[in-house]
Amino acid sequence: MSGDVAAGAGREPFGARLAAAMADHGPLCVGIDPHPVLLADWGLTDDAAGLRTFARTVLDAVGGRVAAVKPQSALFERHGSAGVAVLEEVVAAGRETGTLVVVDAKRGDIGSTMAGYADAYLRDGSPLAGDALTVSPYLGFGSLDPAVDQALATGRGLFVLCLTSNKEGHEVQHARTEDGATVAASIAARAAALNAGLDPMGSIGLVVGATVGDAATRTGTDLTRVNGPLLAPGVGAQGAGQRELTQVFGAARRQVLASSSRGVLAAGPDVAALRTAARRAADEARAALA
Numbered sequence: 001m002s003g004d005v006a007a008g009a010g011r012e013p014f015g016a017r018l019a020a021a022m023a024d025h026g027p028l029c030v031g032i033d034p035h036p037v038l039l040a041d042w043g044l045t046d047d048a049a050g051l052r053t054f055a056r057t058v059l060d061a062v063g064g065r066v067a068a069v070k071p072q073s074a075l076f077e078r079h080g081s082a083g084v085a086v087l088e089e090v091v092a093a094g095r096e097t098g099t100l101v102v103v104d105a106k107r108g109d110i111g112s113t114m115a116g117y118a119d120a121y122l123r124d125g126s127p128l129a130g131d132a133l134t135v136s137p138y139l140g141f142g143s144l145d146p147a148v149d150q151a152l153a154t155g156r157g158l159f160v161l162c163l164t165s166n167k168e169g170h171e172v173q174h175a176r177t178e179d180g181a182t183v184a185a186s187i188a189a190r191a192a193a194l195n196a197g198l199d200p201m202g203s204i205g206l207v208v209g210a211t212v213g214d215a216a217t218r219t220g221t222d223l224t225r226v227n228g229p230l231l232a233p234g235v236g237a238q239g240a241g242q243r244e245l246t247q248v249f250g251a252a253r254r255q256v257l258a259s260s261s262r263g264v265l266a267a268g269p270d271v272a273a274l275r276t277a278a279r280r281a282a283d284e285a286r287a288a289l290a
Ligand SMILES: O=C(O)c1cc(=O)[nH]c(=O)n1[C@@H]1O[C@H](COP(=O)(O)O)[C@@H](O)[C@H]1O
Pocket: 031, 033, 072, 104, 106, 134, 163, 164, 165, 166, 207, 208, 209, 233, 234, 235, 236, 237, 238, 259, 260, 261, 262, 263
């Protein structure tokens, strides 16, 4: 495994593609999270047909206009194979719009099983393979090796959970490892090693919630050395805004891809209103992270 494996299928590495998309459209990822309550608000049924209309509406509004979209797998899986089939359609349709697709499935397992997830979410030709996948390193960062290898070989990316936006995350992420470093700091250091020397940035990103306050400082997590994208959920519905983005990321802010789901989706189902909400969120993120 190394950080400079050539991208497969002639595709530029994810880190380079994301850097270009963020420069073009602003540092915003719009989450496609079809919560039951949102489906009801939009006048849609809580079934596969409702999911399809919901996701297509979001893509009509923001496809080709934002840096990335992030379908939340759990909310498609709720409907079993019919929901997963819609997720596959969303991945394909999102990629056709030219917007990068981050599949938010937070996968993590022992290495041999992780290879299966890597095939499912990161292999060329797999119907669930977007441009990047969220993964969980809490079975040990090395357990993610199959996903790292597959991502780097196919020009895809990973977002590894590091300092998550939920209030319980500190129980694990602030704990200390055998060498005395915090779990979060050691995860960031492993990502940094994989991204070292890559320009404009590597493809192994981290998830650092915009809600975590000064957790990076308190855990000794040096985000400025990661040289990879920092996905920052928590913007909007979880309470983070421009001030939090600036405070949490400091000197690492140029690597940040702010992520908002309900904060944008609440403007639906009107396509123009969704587009305006996404534009506003992207402009705010750009200003906060400039
Ligand atoms: O990996 C994620 O995207 C993620 C990590 C994290 O620490 N916190 C977090 O909220 N998320 C996801 O980001 C989305 C947040 O949605 P909103 O709170 O509606 O903006 C959900 O799909 C979450 O699962």
